[in-house]
Amino acid sequence: MSMTLFLILCLNGVQYGMLLFLIAAGLTLVFGVMGFINLAHGVQYMVGAYLAFFFVQLTGSFFLAVVLSLGAALIIGLLLEYFIFRHLYTRTHLDQVLATFGIIIFLNELAKVLFGPATLSLSPPELLSGSIQLTETLRYPVYRLVTIFIGLAVAVGLFFAVSYTRVGMLIRAGATTPEMVSALGVNIQQLFMIVFGVGAMLAGFAGVIAAPIFAVEPGMGDNILIVAFVVIIIGGVGSIGGAFVAALLVGLIDTLGRSLATMVLSAVFNPSFASQIGPALASMLIYILMAAILVFRPKGLLPAKGANA
Amino acid sequence: MKHHLRNSIATLAMFSAMGSTALAEDIKIGMIVTLSGPPAALGQQIVDGFQLALDQKDGKLGGQSIELIVEDDELKPDVALLKATSLVERDGVDIVVGTVFSNMLQAIFKPIVQSETFLISPNAGPSTFAGRNCNPYFFAVSYQNNQNAEISGLVANEEGYENVFMMVPNYQAGRDNIEGFKQTFNGTVTDEVLTPLGHQDFSAELARMSTSGSDAAYIFMPGGMGVRLVKQFDNAGLSESMKFLSVFTTDETTLPGQKDAAVGMLSAGTWAPDMPNDANQAFVSAFEAKYDYVPGSYAMQAFETANLIDSAIAKTGGDMSDKDALRGAIKAAEFTSVRGNFAFNNNHYPIQDFHMTKVVKRDDGKFHTSFVRTIATDYADSFAQDCKM
Incomplete structure (x- = not known):
């Protein structure tokens, strides 16, 4: 295998990791801080993609659509919190799973009713639609490079917000001892609402930037939700830093595994056997990784300080 | 009495009328x-x-x-x-x-x-x-499912493809399409890639494709997978260096999503809207x-x-x-x-009959597959001989 191919695979892995991070960041805060299982987090990724599609159709400008989609995703997140999730915080996990699963089904069907069942697509903005010549035969899309930097920027921003701002401090404190924070006169309800709204907005943002790379279709968030849960478990529930490291790890292993598993296996076994087993093994890799990490570090790679989850 | 009788006859007649419509x-x-x-x-x-x-x-x-x-x-x-x-x-x-x-x-x-x-x-x-x-x-x-793949092999021969990279989803129909293509294709198969069903990101596969030294790709990626693949194939700039031959990947159900990225792509089938x-x-x-x-x-x-x-x-x-x-x-x-x-x-x-088709953009901005030429006439599947009917 050539060096360029390996480099491209790594770039793709990092880019996938960034996307996963945007989704997992919100999920890990909601799960870690509120102890709330939100299966509908993946569907907010889908909502973001559909919003982007809708606003691009409406305004014709990708950048304007990004801004509008972010606002709309935030509002939808807050509305969901106000009308549904707020009433579930004190209920059991099973109730939360049932209710949020219902939201998945509802929103998936709603997307189908509004936009039809067919797969829609969105072109990357004109400015970023080119590709960079890496070798004679190989080009890398500019848009994908940009998503890496956007992911990094969001990660840095989140890290500072959680580590050095007052709200961030309250979030960290709320994650460990919500009763104490509440007793100190902090409006914990409002704090939860902020966390939830930002989480929904991040998932929506991931959907927006993923829309031009992948495609927009009902149910597109369902698979990525499972991977996002793997990420937050590997990283440590409630930990932004953990989610970042785990997202990169999962992104890289998944992408590299897909290409290399068959290649590595065919060095040992005969090619037809390898091509049968390779793809199956590649799609299991991240779960094997999760199991292995849980054996050695049951609380994840970088658990949130004092977390008792 | 008579009145009653007449009524019941009428009722009977009505019932029998209903019965006959039933x-x-x-x-x-x-x-x-x-x-x-x-x-x-x-x-x-x-x-x-x-x-x-x-x-x-x-x-x-x-x-x-x-x-x-x-x-x-x-x-x-x-x-x-x-x-x-x-x-x-x-x-x-x-x-x-x-x-x-x-x-x-x-x-x-x-x-x-x-x-x-x-x-x-x-x-x-x-x-x-x-x-x-x-x-x-x-x-x-x-x-018969294998036929489109077999015809694709013939198309690849006629179009003079020598090294073909194959990619299908990892399930029965995917494997059938690989087998069917290999049955009729005379050139070299550089690689066979099986992706999970519903695959999202084809960048790793596209990187392998572009470094494989192939002059064409043979693809079976129905539905949303096809939309994503064709967009990503085009975004990676591969449309210029490689031919894209597929079945059930660039059809009227996926073209509204693929749009210009799919124009010129070839496929094999029994029909096109402009026959x-x-x-x-x-x-x-x-x-x-x-x-x-x-x-x-x-x-x-x-x-x-x-x-x-x-x-x-x-x-x-x-x-x-x-x-x-x-x-x-x-x-x-x-x-x-x-x-x-x-x-x-x-x-x-x-x-x-089976034909080669090509994606075109119509004057009104809609996309469809267009008939190019007939590849095989009165083509029967290869399983019929085992059937005792």
């Missing part, structure tokens, strides 16, 4: 297609295509009124089986039309044919029922007028299925009880096919 009641046709999730677009085309033919004949086929019962298999074999059983046992349908996907067909096959109800497939054409396990109660109006015959042009313009989208092969095959049933019922004079006569009438296939040549083989799969 006897000559509508012929029931059950339809099982996928109408949930992203593949619903395919199922919808089948419903629309069939409905168009029905509407053109005032809700009648072969002069008989038709009651059409449409069921969604949700792309789950257990659901499909349940719906099939209820169509046959509760509704007592005379004919079942289904399905979109081969694995759904396999799920519903047994209960339907065992109840001696005719099963006509408007799309799925698995090898399972084409050879030794062919059945007198089953007909496929579409094609130059009168029946076809009438069909396509009627379909577009009614549903406002370009019909794909799914809609066409459903339209043909309805016309086939129409010809068969007309031939038996509406008698659905004489199964042998009905079978003979279906097998005769005396309808005007929009595909041109059409006949049933001994295994009840079609013998028909």
